Amino acid sequence: DAKTTQPNSMESNEEEPVHLPCNHSTISGTDYIHWYRQLPSQGPEYVIHGLTSNVNNRMASLAIAEDRKSSTLILHRATLRDAAVYYCILNNDMRFGAGTRLTVKP
Amino acid sequence: SAVISQKPSRDICQRGTSLTIQCQVDSQVTMMFWYRQQPGQSLTLIATANQGSEATYESGFVIDKFPISRPNLTFSTLTVSNMSPEDSSIYLCSVLDRYDGYTFGSGTRLTVV
Numbered sequence: 001d002a003k004t005t006q007p008n009s010m011e012s013n014e015e016e017p018v019h020l021p022c023n024h025s026t027i028s029g030t031d032y033i034h035w036y037r038q039l040p041s042q043g044p045e046y047v048i049h050g051l052t053s054n055v056n057n058r059m060a061s062l063a064i065a066e067d068r069k070s071s072t073l074i075l076h077r078a079t080l081r082d083a084a085v086y087y088c089i090l091n092n093d094m095r096f097g098a099g100t101r102l103t104v105k106p
Numbered sequence: 107s108a109v110i111s112q113k114p115s116r117d118i119c120q121r122g123t124s125l126t127i128q129c130q131v132d133s134q135v136t137m138m139f140w141y142r143q144q145p146g147q148s149l150t151l152i153a154t155a156n157q158g159s160e161a162t163y164e165s166g167f168v169i170d171k172f173p174i175s176r177p178n179l180t181f182s183t184l185t186v187s188n189m190s191p192e193d194s195s196i197y198l199c200s201v202l203d204r205y206d207g208y209t210f211g212s213g214t215r216l217t218v219v
Contacts, residue, residue: 034207043198043210044149046107087148094139094200094208095164096149 002097003027004088009101012078020073020100022088027068031090035062035073038085038099047073049091078104108133108203112211119189119218126185127214129199134179139200140172143213149198155182189218 005023012018024033032051036044048055048062050071055062061074075082087099109132119125129138137156141149153174155161161174175183186193199211 036208036210043213044200044208046203046207046209049207085148091202091207094154095151096141098148
């Protein structure tokens with residue numbers, strides 16, 4: 001079984017921020033937290049990853065809890081093209097959970 | 107980031123036959139992963155393939171059904187053997203990219219009739 005749990009679905013309005021949570025309570029000290037998203041009929045696409053500190057890139061931000069047992073992917077301004085299934089996984093495990101299906105409403 | 111070429115992109119096969127899926131990477135990678143994704147479902151890890159050693163299979167997947175080859179650091183194949191309709195799925199390979207996490211192939215959509 002996957003070592004991460006996420007809500008099955010979330011909704012957002014276009015141009016609003018989206019916070020996608022992930023729990024990974026059994027994370028080990030060497031696990032990196034990875035986020036991927038999968039658009040319809042495509043393979044998963046890398047979004048961001050981090051170990052302890054918060055991370056920012058052109059796609060998103062990753063906020064990691066101080067105890068590392070949870071993290072949040074932040075899309076600062078959701079667009080319709082961000083509608084996808086978002087997966088949080090640990091790099092030493094590589095098993096996917098069900099992910100969060102994000103719906104973006106215009 | 108690494109670029110993966112996965113072939114075929116789709117196929118329709120008769121039950122009882124076998125299909126070999128190829129993944130070619132444009133850079134040398136140590137570990138490759140094979141996944142299955144059934145319609146509307148998440149990805150399920152089939153096996154991890156390291157060059158020069160036997161693949162490590164996840165629970166529920168066996169080498170006789172899903173033999174994997176890893177002849178060098180840029181190439182791997184997954185064979186789906188003695189296929190049945192339950193094997194209809196999307197099969198994906200993945201590699202660890204040095205800087206950008208894991209990169210996935212575009213997938214092979216398999217239909218068994």
